[in-house]
Amino acid sequence: MQTFSIRELRERSGELSRTAEQGQLSLVTRHGQPLFVGVPFTEELLRAGVHVALATRLFQSGDLPPGRAARLAGMKLADFLAYVSSQGIAVVDYDPAELGEELAGFDVLPPNTGD
Incomplete structure (x- = not known):
């Protein structure tokens, strides 16, 4: 599972979508705390x-x-x-x-x- 901070999403959105395309979950954090999980369809x-x-x-x-x-x-x-x-x-x-x-x-x- 890839982890992205909320601040990184803008720069790493391509990586986030590639992770989803590979069928992997992603964790998005804010201030080091889990905020939400990206679940690919x-x-x-x-x-x-x-x-x-x-x-x-x-x-x-x-x-x-x-x-x-x-x-x-x-x-x-x-x-x-x-x-x-x-x-x-x-x-x-x-x-x-x-x-x-x-x-x-x-x-x-x-x-x-x-x-």
């Missing part, structure tokens, strides 16, 4: 479920819309939304006032006559 890693975790995180942060997150996770949209909901993550992010306005709109819809 491999088929083995993806089979282990990291793609679901990454998709969940990107959806939760708002960086990916639900459809794209579901594709990244390799799941049907309904299954992905059920999964994130089971993890306590809101699948709909409405401001309470906006939600009230949306629901009020249903009250003014004409009744379905079945024609």
Whole structure:
């Protein structure tokens, strides 16, 4: 495992990416203390479920819309939304006032006559 200080990343970014391409982990430190681990994306890693975790995180942060997150996770949209909901993550992010306005709109819809 290669170790890089946070200050070295700018000068050694090429070395960091080569390490990842070789399938090796990298440790990034700040003031001599571990800060994060760089984990290369491999088929083995993806089979282990990291793609679901990454998709969940990107959806939760708002960086990916639900459809794209579901594709990244390799799941049907309904299954992905059920999964994130089971993890306590809101699948709909409405401001309470906006939600009230949306629901009020249903009250003014004409009744379905079945024609």
